[in-house]
Structure formats: structure tokens, C-alpha cells
Amino acid sequence: MNILVINAGSSSLKYQLINMETEQVRAKGGCERIGIDGSFLECKHGAGEKVKIEAPMPNHTAAFAIVKDALTSGATKVLDSLDEIHAVGHRVVQGGAKLVVPMRVTDEVVAEIERIYDLAPLHNPGHVQGIRACTQAFGEDLPQVVVFDTAFHATMPPEAYIFPVAYEYYEKYAVRRYGFHGTSHKYVSHRLAEVYGKPLSELKVVTCHLGNGSSIAAVKNGVVVDTTMGLTPLDGFIMGTRCGAVDPSAVLYLMKKEGWTPDEASEILNKKSGALGLSGVSSDDRDLQAAENEGNERAALARKIQRYQVRKWVGAYAAAMNGVDAIVFTGGIGENTRDLRAEVCENLAYLGLDFDPVQNELLIRGAEGELTKPGSKVRAFVIPTNEELLIARETKALVE
Numbered sequence: 001m002n003i004l005v006i007n008a009g010s011s012s013l014k015y016q017l018i019n020m021e022t023e024q025v026r027a028k029g030g031c032e033r034i035g036i037d038g039s040f041l042e043c044k045h046g047a048g049e050k051v052k053i054e055a056p057m058p059n060h061t062a063a064f065a066i067v068k069d070a071l072t073s074g075a076t077k078v079l080d081s082l083d084e085i086h087a088v089g090h091r092v093v094q095g096g097a098k099l100v101v102p103m104r105v106t107d108e109v110v111a112e113i114e115r116i117y118d119l120a121p122l123h124n125p126g127h128v129q130g131i132r133a134c135t136q137a138f139g140e141d142l143p144q145v146v147v148f149d150t151a152f153h154a155t156m157p158p159e160a161y162i163f164p165v166a167y168e169y170y171e172k173y174a175v176r177r178y179g180f181h182g183t184s185h186k187y188v189s190h191r192l193a194e195v196y197g198k199p200l201s202e203l204k205v206v207t208c209h210l211g212n213g214s215s216i217a218a219v220k221n222g223v224v225v226d227t228t229m230g231l232t233p234l235d236g237f238i239m240g241t242r243c244g245a246v247d248p249s250a251v252l253y254l255m256k257k258e259g260w261t262p263d264e265a266s267e268i269l270n271k272k273s274g275a276l277g278l279s280g281v282s283s284d285d286r287d288l289q290a291a292e293n294e295g296n297e298r299a300a301l302a303r304k305i306q307r308y309q310v311r312k313w314v315g316a317y318a319a320a321m322n323g324v325d326a327i328v329f330t331g332g333i334g335e336n337t338r339d340l341r342a343e344v345c346e347n348l349a350y351l352g353l354d355f356d357p358v359q360n361e362l363l364i365r366g367a368e369g370e371l372t373k374p375g376s377k378v379r380a381f382v383i384p385t386n387e388e389l390l391i392a393r394e395t396k397a398l399v400e
């Protein structure tokens with residue numbers, strides 16, 4: 001079975017074609033600048049080299065046409081016919097309170113995704129465009145499945161997801177904690193159980209998805225009991241351009257002082273804060289590390305705040321679960337930033353975590369392994385995430 005995994009944004013369309021018998025990627029790529037001048041597809045199919053195809057893409061339907069041609073013709077060909085694609089799995093960021101498991105695409109499901117646009121205005125509209133363009137490109141007979149980033153967090157108890165504001169706002173507007181990066185947290189927690197050698201249902205795990213967007217989840221006996229992101233991905237701890245949790249009064253104070261509208265405040269807090277706003281250098285941790293090495297104190301401060309907040313949340317979630325068996329690092333920063341892992345783990349010795357600095361040096365660039373010494377009471381791991389494979393697995397299970 002070949003499954004095409006789609007992650008559609010407002011002006012982008014990323015895809016992977018996965019052979020589910022071997023779980024190997026047969027083709028991957030992404031269309032960029034859809035609806036904008038200069039649109040292009042950059043892809044790598046089979047054992048071939050990376051290819052860039054420049055072509056007009058006024059909408060997602062046109063982008064799908066380019067992807068179809070790339071999969072079935074020319075130097076990038078990996079399929080003789082589109083009939084070799086057996087299902088499509090779509091990533092959807094926000095499923096709200098109702099869409100909490102993978103679902104077949106139906107008119108009713110799409111309508112619900114549209115109904116909650118307000119909860120993810122930057123993401124869900126693009127996902128719906130991708131679903132509709134896929135239907136136009138492949139026809140209505142090809143099974144399509146939607147997998148929600150929020151779904152894995154749907155097990156949180158009310159004391160974790162209800163915000164302490166007037167309850168009527170939860171009833172009227174569904175204002176609550178939803179959590180995000182659920183496909184990543186689910187993949188690495190299940191993979192952790194395999195590596196650990198114990199059923200996930202018997203483990204207490206803190207999963208740290210650390211990248212330009214970051215979140216941490218507490219997974220107790222296989223279900224999420226809390227996570228750092230809230231109503232939107234802005235909540236939690238410092239990220240590349242997002243501020244994470246700050247005193248709401250600080251935002252109100254700045255809105256009055258600077259004359260920000262709500263949309264302007266959102267733009268600043270989401271895109272001009274975090275590591276970028278603090279350092280004035282970059283949102284990319286590699287740039288920050290280089291600046292820190294050159295003596296940039298603001299870049300150093302941004303990185304110090306990040307590490308402090310990560311270990312604070314890990315400690316909080318160990319308390320929430322009444323213990324922790326394992327900590328997982330994943331995401332671009334979690335998988336590659338050795339000094340972050342060292343600083344976090346070395347400050348968790350009180351939990352019984354015996355950090356192995358030699359292993360820490362080795363585990364980068366996609367390597368999977370353990371960061372703790374034999375006999376460590378609490379174990380730490382690096383597990384590269386694979387959200388596309390999880391979506392493909394969920395799609396296959398539902399279609400079959």
C-alpha cells in the first residue's frame with residue numbers, strides 16, 4: 001500500500017509518498033509560494049537528486065497537478081500510474097473538542113474543520129484548501145483521512161485543559177487548552193516504549209518537542225495528562241518567534257502603551273517575540289549559538305531562558321504524574337542541540353537521572369539513542385520524530 005501524506009498550508013503543500021509494507025519514503029517534496037509569483041516545487045524522488053521545478057501555481061489544485069506530474073513522469077517519476085496511490089492522509093493542526101481521532105474525509109468533517117477556523121486561522125483554512133484540491137486532483141473514490149495535531153492531547157482531564165476564567169467563555173467559545181504537536185508527541189512516546197522495552201501503558205514519560213515551535217507533554221500510562229501549548233500554539237515556553245506564557249497584564253499594558261490592535265498584538269507575540277525578539281539576531285538556535293560564542297549577551301540570554309524553562313516544565317510534569325520514568329528529546333533542537341540536553345539533564349539529577357555526556361556528543365543528525373548511563377533511575381533519550389509516518393500509519397489503519 002502506498003499512502004500520500006499531505007501537509008497543506010495557506011501558500012505551501014508538503015508531501016511524502018510512503019510504501020507502508022516497508023515504511024520507506026518513496027518520494028517527498030514541497031510546493032512553495034502557492035498563489036504568489038515565483039512558485040516552485042522542490043522534491044527528491046527515489047534515489048534521485050533533489051530537483052527544483054518552477055511553475056505557476058495560482059492555487060492548491062494547480063500545485064497538486066504539478067505534484068502528480070512529478071510523481072508519474074520525467075526524471076522524478078516513481079509511479080507508473082496514480083492508481084498506485086491507495087489513500088491520502090492529511091495533517092490538520094486543530095480538531096477542536098469534537099474531532100479527536102483520525103477520521104475519513106466527509107462533507108461533515110470538512111464543515112467542522114471550517115467551523116473552528118477561529119481556533120487556527122493560520123492553519124485550518126490551508127488544510128481545507130488542500131483537502132478540496134486533493135479531491136479535485138485524485139477524484140472522490142480515493143480514500144482520504146484527516147489526522148489532527150490536537151487529537152493525542154484529547155485525553156487531558158478538565159483540571160488540565162480548563163482555563164480559570166469565567167466558565168461561560170468555555171461554554172460559549174470553547175476557550176480551553178487543546179495542545180499541539182500531538183502527532184510528534186504520539187510518535188516519540190510510542191517509539192520510546194519500544195526502545196525502553198516496556199509497554200507505554202506502564203510508563204510515565206515527558207516528551208519534549210523542541211524546534212522553532214516547541215511544546216512539552218506529560219504522557220502517563222499512554223495518555224496525555226497535560227501539555228504546554230494552550231488554545232493556540234502561542235502558549236507554553238519560549239520558542240523561535242513566539243513568546244510562550246507571559247502575564248496577560250503585560251500584554252494589556254503594552255497594547256495600551258503602544259496602541260496595538262488585537263491583530264497587531266498577535267503578530268508581535270507570535271512572529272516578533274521569543275528568541276528572535278529577545279536576541280535581535282535570529283529565531284534559529286544555530287544562529288543564536290554562533291552569536292553567543294561571539295559574546296552576544298542577548299543571544300546568550302535567550303538560550304539561557306529556553307533551557308531554564310524546559311527543565312522547569314519537565315520538573316512540573318514529573319510532579320503532575322507523581323514521578324517520571326523517561327524524558328524524550330525530539331524536534332530540530334531536541335535532536336541536535338547538545339548543550340541544551342546537557343544543561344536540562346544535568347539539572348535533573350535530583351530525580352535520579354544519571355546523564356552520559358559521551359552519548360550526548362554522539363546523538364545528533366538523526367541518531368536515536370539513550371542519554372543516560374546504565375542503571376539511571378530516570379532515563380533520557382533522543383528519538384527523531386516522524387510525524388508523516390505516524391499520519392500514514394493512522395491512515396492505513398482507518399482505511400483498512
